[in-house]
């Protein structure tokens with residue numbers, strides 16, 4: 001796996017947006033472990049050519065979305081896009097929406113950059129950084145007066161299910177984090193989660209239903225929204241006889 005090239009303690013690499021590898025992570029429990037993965041030549045080429053334009057550096061300071069995208073448009077945050085197949089599909093389908101996409105898996109970042117190039121997408125920006133830190137430090141809570149810039153939507157598709165009980169604390173969908181997600185949405189903005197792991201689906205339903213800022217758009221699980229394509233996780237889940245559950249909640 002490639003390592004970031006910034007010297008110790010310096011700002012993130014401008015081309016990749018990756019944080020320096022030797023800076024202590026302030027959070028003890030993360031929702032991911034960095035997987036080793038080979039970056040293909042095509043992904044590396046896309047990163048070199050398109051990274052400077054589409055990968056934003058992580059900075060612990062509020063992000064100006066209009067400046068980052070070069071336009072004012074509703075912005076959807078995606079957490080954990082994997083190899084970016086759904087992301088690229090949705091961004092192509094919805095060109096009037098900005099997609100701010102977080103992923104810590106480097107080959108995934110390269111894969112999405114490759115798709116950006118192949119499909120000629122202009123409405124994606126990538127943060128190759130922990131989405132929890134991005135949320136806390138770059139995306140302030142929505143406020144009509146103080147911070148009218150908020151998120152139109154949030155996509156969390158097939159987040160790591162962390163099957164073992166002792167790892168459940170790593171799951172993204174937990175009350176404190178969901179409260180922080182909801183605060184970043186504009187009123188009427190939506191949070192869309194999907195999973196193929198039923199116990200996690202039940203946890204999502206319970207946690208999202210318990211967040212006072214959010215209202216379910218369905219009685220419980222929602223029909224798959226038209227924009228979300230099926231992914232390899234979904235196909236694998238269905239092959240194993242699992243279901244797939246979508247949850248779409250809206251900020252009150």
Ligand SMILES: C[S@@+](CC[C@H](N)C(=O)[O-])C[C@H]1O[C@@H](n2cnc3c(N)ncnc32)[C@H](O)[C@@H]1O
Pocket residue numbers: 031032079080081082083086102103104105108129130131132156157158159160161231232233
């Ligand atoms: C199971 S994969 C699903 C990928 C993709 N959404 C899909 O449906 O194919 C979950 C992804 O979330 C990423 N991830 C987990 N926690 C994250 C975090 N805090 N910030 C950014 N990415 C994260 C992982 O690196 C992994 O690629």
